[in-house]
Amino acid sequence: MRQSASEFLGKGGQRRVVGSLVAMLLAAGVLVVVFALYNARSQNRLAVEASTKLAETALDVKQREIARNLKDYSERADIRAHLSERVDLDWAAADGNLGPNIFASLGYEMAFVLTPDLTTRYAMIDGRHVAANAFGIIPNGLNELLRRAAAQTFPAVGMLRSGRTIWLVAAGAIHPGDAQPSGAQAPSPAMLLFAKRIDGRLLARIGSDYLLNRFRLVTDGDDDLGAALPLFSPSAKLIGKVTWIPERPGSQTLHALLPPMLASFGVFGVIGAFALRSSRRSHRELHAAARTIDSYADTLKRSEARFRDVAEASSDWIWESDSAMRLTFVSARFAQVTSLSEEAVLGTALDEFFQVGSTGGEWPRPDAADPAVASIRELRCTYTDAAGHRRIARLAARPVFDDGGAWTGYRGTATDITREVEAQEQAAHLSLHDPLTGLPNRAHFQTRLQEAFERDRLGQSRLAVLSIDLDHFKEVNDTLGHAAGDALLLEVAERLQACLGEGDTVARLGGDEFAVIQNGFNQPLDALALARRLIADLTAPYILEGRENLLGASVGIAFVEEGFETPSRVLKNADIALYSAKENGRGVARVFEAHMGMEREARRLLEQDLKQALAGSEFELHYQPLVALEDERIIGVEALVRWRHPSRGLVPPNDFIPLAEETGLILPIGEWVLRTACRQGMQWPGLTVAVNLSPVQFKHRDLVAMVGEILEETGLRPERLELEITEGVLMHDGAAARDTLTRLKALGVRIAMDDFGTGYSSLGYLNSFPFDKIKIDKSFISDLSAEKSNAIVRSVIGLGQSLDMVTIAEGVETAEQASFLRREGCQQVQGYHFGRPVPVAQLTELVATVVRPSAPAAA
Ligand SMILES: Nc1nc2c(ncn2[C@@H]2O[C@@H]3COP(=O)(O)O[C@H]4[C@@H](O)[C@H](n5cnc6c(=O)[nH]c(N)nc65)O[C@@H]4COP(=O)(O)O[C@H]3[C@H]2O)c(=O)[nH]1
Known part of the structure; x- marks a missing residue:
């Protein structure tokens, strides 16, 4: 598996090298320091040893000096003569013997002469003859020293401690002289003692002579100035020590070396830190570069995969040509899209396979020698698939060059756009x-x-x-x-x-x-x-x-x-x-003709007004009484719509109903009429309310539901509502009309056939549908004098009777007409003779009175 650049760098080679270098530098630094310290310590130690030797020598010299001085005195003939057997005190105390000269010349603070039985016979302290006991002043170790002195020919020397003072004491025998009888046992000699106080002054002098810095005595504690020499009594007992500040050549060297060493370490450290930092930075940069390379590689990989997917998933195929414009390669999609085999097409001239003539395009004719070979963009062409169908394709291609920059052909894509073109054509056709x-x-x-x-x-x-x-x-x-x-x-x-x-x-x-x-x-x-x-x-x-x-x-x-x-x-x-x-x-x-335009314009204006009327509630209802001929009682009312136009006044329905029907405005107007009539009709209990229905309304699907809803809403009982329809309603699609009428009747409302006699096949309709009422058109009533109208009215009344339908005559204007109708058996009438259509308030007054034919309710 190939390694990514990040992985390669991630192994940390560079980091290890840098780490090793830093470690080596640190180790070298530590070694140098350790060596320097070790060296300094060795030098110091050697210096201490040397100075200790010096101190030993110095003390030794002092001991030998006191011993030699004592020997010189003890062997002096006059000393032996005056002090060996009997002690001549006066002589002893005289200067030059054992008197002040001992202190002044030799510098010994004390001198004693002890008898063989170790009794102190003479004591000289600080140059003066005093009566003192040597053992009293130096109680410890003196015996041993004297014993040694007695046992040897040379004086014994030792350091003895008395209190906090250490004395350098020399002891030697004072032999009586040469006049000793032979063979006789020599008697024990008297002993001479010299004592020198080891004090600061003495040690300072020794220190200065032997270059022992601040050479001093320590009797108590562990004070130590860096070098020390223990002092032992003759019986090997530690009695104190001398101490001094030794030379420290190692430390001095170290002190001298340390600053430049530290400075160089510092410099190395700084250089190292810089090196480390720049190494880290370059490492980071390398990593970033590696990541970029990896991401490019990833993108490339994805783009390759995407390209492959797209190339194989889309309807496009890829092709290549040589410089002679012959196909040299087609991708796998080619066979799937065209059903043609690859082999069959390779070597075919591009312009032979992709024909551009029919689409108005033109193949580029590149000259291989000409470096300016152009790309092909959006070239539409046709080709023939395996089934022989003409297909449309769109080509795009770029010229291909070899490493030397010479044009070698084209590489491009072909997209089958047959469906797209067909869809476009279809869309274009549909749009037109x-x-x-x-x-x-x-x-x-x-x-x-x-x-x-x-x-x-x-x-x-x-x-x-x-x-x-x-x-x-x-x-x-x-x-x-x-x-x-x-x-x-x-x-x-x-x-x-x-x-x-x-x-x-x-x-x-x-x-x-x-x-x-x-x-x-x-x-x-x-x-x-x-x-x-x-x-x-x-x-x-x-x-x-x-x-x-x-x-x-x-x-x-x-x-x-x-x-x-x-x-x-x-x-x-x-x-x-x-x-x-x-x-x-x-x-x-x-x-x-020109005037038609004006009529049309008038209609247009009327239509506009009508819409406004609807929105502005300009409609109102007038009611005309329906009267029973039998007793001339008002048994119902017919609602007739009026339009109270703001400028034209009261407009009769014939002037706007036809237009309302044409434009469909009759639907909202009719609904308003029905609702208003039912609501207002509630004021006149017992009276039927007749409402005209337009054929347009009748055909409307919601009519039955609307009637039902309005009845429920207003509370008018269905049997009090009478819907007047004209023959026009039944003319087209009688079956559907019959269905609507049946459903209306099922609500309980009554149906009246209006304007009866004016249509073509009224009788047929009457037979096929059981109306509740027939309304004889007013044209027959106004024409009752004519024989024909007379006959028609008579036959309609007869028909009503035989079909068990109520007959009502409209347009009754005279008493004669009313009499005729009564005679013929017409049950109800409506007309100016009994009452004109009046506004609701007037009708309310009217129904309160009895309508009499001689006194019409309204003028
Ligand atoms: N000459 C004369 N006329 C009389 C006499 N008695 C009543 N009339 C008139 O005759 C018409 C009767 O209504 P229609 O035949 O249904 O004829 C109505 C009806 O078809 C229609 N119409 C009126 N209101 C409505 C309505 O609300 N909806 C629908 N769809 N049509 C309506 O308009 C037509 C005309 O209505 P109107 O002008 O109100 O005219 C009414 C009424 O005023 C009379 O003695 N002599």
């Missing part, structure tokens, strides 16, 4: 076409219209725009459902296309709105002829779900006059003409 019929949509239509306009300007043809609207399409769509509606629109589209001439365009602008651009040479005749054809063809029955359905079509036509209009203006004019056609009974074609 109606998805259901495949006809151009409004945007496309406008573009075509603009183009046609250009041609019209050039005078190549005379342009007409036909706006087409299907009559009754909404009813079919609502009743048969959207699938049927779609099928119907598809057929309409086919029929429209079939009617068009060469170069004409038909588009679906939305819903059941279509438009045609016609290039005619004989206008307006060509356009009118086309309109007639369109109406005729679109009116022919459509078979949907096995049943015949009828549609109508209205057409509005507009021409480009004088070239002043814009395309959108012409389309608008065609729309205005279309509205006019619809208003004029539908199923016709109308050519745009």
Whole structure:
């Protein structure tokens, strides 16, 4: 396994080398120091030994000196003569004998002469003859010294301690002289003692003579000045010591050497620290560099892996060519995407495999000798896959150069974009076409219209725009459902296309709105002829779900006059003409005329006002009494909506209900009417409340639920509500209407057939649905004098009786009309003769009184 750069450095080679160097330096330093210390100590020790020898010698010299002096005195003839057998004290005390001279010349503080029995016969202390006992002054060790002295010919010397004083004492025999009889046993000699006090002065002198610094005596304690020599009594008892400050040449050398040594250590230390620091820094830098290298290596590895994954996972494949532009390599994805084999394609010329001609591109023709070989970007081309299908690919490539910089070919990718292109084309088509019929949509239509306009300007043809609207399409769509509606629109589209001439365009602008651009040479005749054809063809029955359905079509036509209009203006004019056609009974074609625009504008304003009216609560209800003919009692009221327009005053329903129905505003208006009528109706207990329902409302799915909710909300009992519907409700999709009516009746409300007699097949409807009431239209009542109306009214009343339905006549204005109706058996009436529609307050007053035919309730 390959080692990463960090791992390589991580082994710590450099750190070990640096560590060893530092350790060596430290060891060397320690060795030097140890050696220096050892050397200093040795030198010191040698110096102490040497000075000790000197001290010994000095004391020895003193001992020998006192011994020699004593010997000199003890052997003097006069001394022997005067002091050996008997002690001549006077003689002894005389100066020059054992008198002051001992102290003054020899410097001995004490001199004694002891008899053989060791009695002190003479004592001289500090140069004066005193009576003193030597043993009293020096009690310890004197005996031993004297014993030794007696046993040897040379004086015995020793140091004796008396109190805190140490004495250097010499003892020697004073032999009587030569006149000793032979053979006779020599008597014990007298003993001469000299004592020298070992004191500071003496030692200072010795120190100065022998270079013993601060040479002094220590009798008590362990005081030591660095070197010491123990002092023993003749009986080998430690009695004190002398001490001095020895020379310390080692320490001196060390002191001399130490500062430069420390300084050099310091310098070494600093250099070492710097070296260590810089080594650490470079080590860190090396590590950082190693980490960077590792991260680059990682990134490279990942990027390689990513590239591999992408190359194998995407629909792209990689290819390479030589400088002759022949394929030399394709990646594994090639075979998977194209189903072609690698072998089959290698060696093929690039421009043969990837064809760019059909896509408008061009292959670069690089010259191998020319160093400026360009990259290939976004080159769209086609190729043929194994199944023989034409596919679209997008190429990108970069030139490849050898180490010498010579161009050797291309390396690139190929992306199969067939689906993408198809999706784009489809999206482009969808953006310009109606998805259901495949006809151009409004945007496309406008573009075509603009183009046609250009041609019209050039005078190549005379342009007409036909706006087409299907009559009754909404009813079919609502009743048969959207699938049927779609099928119907598809057929309409086919029929429209079939009617068009060469170069004409038909588009679906939305819903059941279509438009045609016609290039005619004989206008307006060509356009009118086309309109007639369109109406005729679109009116022919459509078979949907096995049943015949009828549609109508209205057409509005507009021409480009004088070239002043814009395309959108012409389309608008065609729309205005279309509205006019619809208003004029539908199923016709109308050519745009200027005044139509004004009517349309008026309608637009009305619609706007209507919306405001709804928002601003400008509607109110008037009520007209419904009267029982039998006793002329008010048995109910009919709610009739009024619009109290801010400037136009009270607007009658006929002026706005049709527009409200067209625009759908009838839904909120109708709901308001129903809710208000039910609420206000609660004021007149026992009276029925009749409310008109528009066919548009009736078709609305929520109608039954809405009625139920309003009844519950207002508390009006269902049987008091009478819903008036017209035959129009039942005309289209009778089954659905019947279902709605059944569900309404299930709520308990009553249903009245309004305006009976004005429709086409009223009798049929009456048979197929059990209405509660039939309302004879006022046109028959006003025309009662006419025989025909008379007969119709009579037969309707008879029909009601036979079907067990209540009949009511509206528009009863005279007593005669009322009498006629009573005679014929009509049960209820409504009309100005009994009461006009009045506001709610007036009606409340009215119901409080008895309505009499002779005195109409309202003028
Ligand atoms: N000449 C004459 N007319 C009489 C006489 N007695 C009543 N009328 C009028 O006849 C119309 C009766 O209402 P309709 O046939 O349902 O006809 C109504 C109805 O179809 C519609 N309408 C009124 N209110 C509503 C409503 O709230 N909803 C719906 N959808 N339509 C309504 O508007 C139509 C007209 O309503 P109005 O103008 O109020 O006109 C009312 C009423 O004022 C009479 O003796 N002589």
